Amino acid sequence: MKQRTYSKYAKEAALLLGQQIRLGRKERQWSEQNLAERAGISRGTLQKIESGEMSPSIGLVFEVAALVGVPLFEHESRALATGIELAQSKIALLPKRIRNKTKAVDDEF
Secondary structure (H helix, E strand, O other), X not given: XXXXXXXXXXXXXXXXXXXXXXXXXXXXXXXXXXXHHHHOOOHHHHHHHHOOOOOOOHHHHHXXXXXXXOOOOOOOHHHHHHHHHHHHHHHHHOOOOOOOOOOOOOOOO
């Protein structure tokens, strides 16, 4: 099985988010086990998240970040809803399918 590779930027972003989660946990004086139980995950999964590993699902990472108060986008739910609506309206204006451009056949001999 081929191992997935990630850009340096993506790996650094995951590490930063993991470190912010660890900081939030420690500021709340929660143990790894305590936060893992609150999130409904194993302690090992939490350790992967905090170390910036790319394997945990984005949903788990976002949930753990929310539990410890790490801001992901906007604190206010209305601002998040507005951002979602804006993105959806822009997406609606774009083509539904993106096709690879086909190379024109040179049939002039």
